[in-house]
Amino acid sequence: EKELIKSEEKYRLLFANNPQPMWIYDLETLAFLEVNQAAINHYGYSQEEFLSMTLKDIRPAEDIRALMDDIEKTKNNMNSAGEWRHLKKNGEIIDVEIKSHSVNFNNRNARHILINDITERKIAIEALELANNELENLHNNLNYAIFSVDTVQNKMLIASSAHEQVFGYPPSMFFQNPQLWYELVIPEDRPIADAGYPVLFAGKDLMHELRIAHPSGQLRWIEARMKPKLDGNGKLVRVDGIVTDITGRKIAEQELKKLSHAIEQSPVSVFITDLNGNMEYVNPKTLKISGYTKEELIGKNPRIFSSGEKPKEEYEQLWSTI
Known part of the structure; x- marks a missing residue:
């Protein structure tokens, strides 16, 4: 019995002094049965206020139905986790990640909840996604394809959607076959492409102009600019670059040469x-x-x-x- 008392005391100390918000609630009534100091500090309610409330009081009204559905689903689960929205006393809505497990608290079926506030993390992720989307839209509006290749695993890491505009094939095909770009280069220009590999392996930037067979049946010119990434041992591990469709420029140059020749003669x-x-x-x-x-x-x-x-x-x- 002494060991049991000692164990319970240890549990109470861990609960009370945990830096993460924690509470215990009644599975039937959803009433708070116990809260720790971290929960009091984080949510702004006093202990007395918490113990007079239920889970519904810290949920936005529009989330109550989802809360009740989840309680029914997880009532018989020993452990569960998920992301929810909680309501602080000052009206602020926060995003939280919860972990819970079933406990017997003073002979009542209850759940012990551990709270992790992920509001700032979600805001940062959303901001990053927004920035990435804006960057992707910018790249798509520009007439060049962005790529990054893991040369050790021969794996495409990045293939912007502009690949379809430049090469005529969707990015998914370049992820499936990182060598697709080379296969599209016409045989006469492949020696030019082959000559670029030693340059990249030496860690030097590369730029070359090549002709590709577009699926439309047209012969198109591309300009590829590549930057190699070497590891600490000088081994090529990645190549980043952009590819631009320069067909219009090449046609204009050819027409200019013809005109120049005609004027000369x-x-x-x-x-x-x-x-x-x-x-x-x-x-x-x-x-x-x-x-x-x-x-x-x-x-x-x-x-x-x-x-x-x-x-x-x-x-x-x-x-x-x-």
Whole structure:
């Protein structure tokens, strides 16, 4: 009997001095039977107030039905846990995680509850999720795919939804097959991709332009920028990067080259001036007809062709071909 008394006293001390809020409630009436000092401090009710209340008094009104359903479900369980909302005396609603187990308290069926306030944790998680969603939306609105690959396990860690916009395949397929991007590179450009591996293994940043076979049947250009991550032993463990669809830029560059070639080979005189009217480009035909060198014309005004420095016939021929 002495041992029993000693054990009960030890339990009461652990209960009373526990830094986490704790209480015991009656399973039938839901009345508080005992509360510790941490619960009194955290919730703002005095011990007398707690002992005159039931569980319903610390729950928001809209949560009462869920509370009663849960009590019915867990009444016969020795142990249970879950997340709930509690109401402090000052009206503040907090998120809590509870753990409970059945006890016999003064010959009454009761439950012993341990409370962990997770309000700040949930706020932090929600803020992080919001920030991640905003970042993801930003990345999706930009025309580039973000990726991160575990090179040790050959596992895709991150594949933004913009992969579908760039490659034509959803991110899920890149998670299933991290080598899908390489398989899409046309055979002629794979040596370029292969040459990049030693660069990454050496811990150096890499940028290259490749052509891929898009599922639409189009040939598309991509620009891949990659940053390697080495461990303490200098081993490549991860590659992070972005991939951009540069097809439009490449088409424009090709058209510009064609136009430049056409101007260079043009049978008529062509020159281009800046906003001040000074020449910044002259084609070979202009040089041939005018007799000037390129160095003599760049930066000069086209009036030089009427300066009288050359025979009149040359100027007439030049102006007739411009």
